[in-house]
Amino acid sequence: MMATTVGVVVFPGTNCEMDAVVAVEGLGGSARLLWHGDDDLSGVDAVIVPGGFAHGDYLRPGAIARFSPMMGAVDRFAADGGPVVGICNGFQVLTEAGLLPGALQKNRGLKFLCQPTTLRVETADSVLTGSASVGAELSVPINHFEGNYTCDDETLARLRDEDRIVLRYVDNPNGSVDHIAAVCNEGRNVVGLMPHPERACDELLGSADGAVLVSSFLAA
Amino acid sequence: MEFDVLVDVRLRGGIADPAGATIERALPALGYDGVTRVSVGKTVRFTMEAADEAEAVARAGDLCSSFLTNPVIEDAEVTVRPVAE
Numbered sequence: 001m002m003a004t005t006v007g008v009v010v011f012p013g014t015n016c017e018m019d020a021v022v023a024v025e026g027l028g029g030s031a032r033l034l035w036h037g038d039d040d041l042s043g044v045d046a047v048i049v050p051g052g053f054a055h056g057d058y059l060r061p062g063a064i065a066r067f068s069p070m071m072g073a074v075d076r077f078a079a080d081g082g083p084v085v086g087i088c089n090g091f092q093v094l095t096e097a098g099l100l101p102g103a104l105q106k107n108r109g110l111k112f113l114c115q116p117t118t119l120r121v122e123t124a125d126s127v128l129t130g131s132a133s134v135g136a137e138l139s140v141p142i143n144h145f146e147g148n149y150t151c152d153d154e155t156l157a158r159l160r161d162e163d164r165i166v167l168r169y170v171d172n173p174n175g176s177v178d179h180i181a182a183v184c185n186e187g188r189n190v191v192g193l194m195p196h197p198e199r200a201c202d203e204l205l206g207s208a209d210g211a212v213l214v215s216s217f218l219a220a
Numbered sequence: 221m222e223f224d225v226l227v228d229v230r231l232r233g234g235i236a237d238p239a240g241a242t243i244e245r246a247l248p249a250l251g252y253d254g255v256t257r258v259s260v261g262k263t264v265r266f267t268m269e270a271a272d273e274a275e276a277v278a279r280a281g282d283l284c285s286s287f288l289t290n291p292v293i294e295d296a297e298v299t300v301r302p303v304a305e
Contacts, residue, residue: 059287059288060290063287063290096290103290103292103293105231105235105236105293106237106238107236107238108236110238110241110242148236150235150292150293151292152292175236
């Protein structure tokens, strides 16, 4: 079987692209960087929108990134059912682009948070959790200031009813509504999460619990 | 015609405002008592070409809702006035 080729989108200010590439390659996939100004996804089986500060996070995180030509290509790729995951700033980009509902506001408690967190898998029906067990607890780091997930009550009710809350924080360090750490779209092929599973794919980094998420994505 | 546009972006009620909260907490130590409901937003100013004021208001409103604000967490007040000759 051919290795899954993951395209990793790079905006000016992205800084976690190599974390994603190393994690993907370490788990048997192949990875290719995709410059935001291009719009060619040919040969790509899955897309990661990685962390960082796309376009300097000016105006709002993700606000300018969504106008990059590559995001138009990602939008079409997602509409055709292609697997897409947005990590940290990538999650912010996907919400701004309208691929995922809600928004990420500043953390409750005024602090930038950079620490391991414990996540609970809430559904195995998503491109990020297909190989994970519901109820499993995973140690995965967070590294953000604007990671406090929020949405209106109607959206929250839909996310719950449709089983689209993919991961929850056990201790909710940033104040996210309903402890939400990850959500997916209606098609379940687009997932956004604030924690960094790509930084938890090797015991040398303190946890390899993120590997089940990255592996699920490679198999999606 | 040219119009000056001022967009005043504010966080919606219930959305965390760490900058506002931090400023409010610092005020008593600086001797400013009785100051409450501090909120920090941002302003965006630009000049826009439009046939008339109604068109300028409509275009500025579109720009505001599609790009300058995220309606999930922000509100904005848009003020439009003709550029002084």
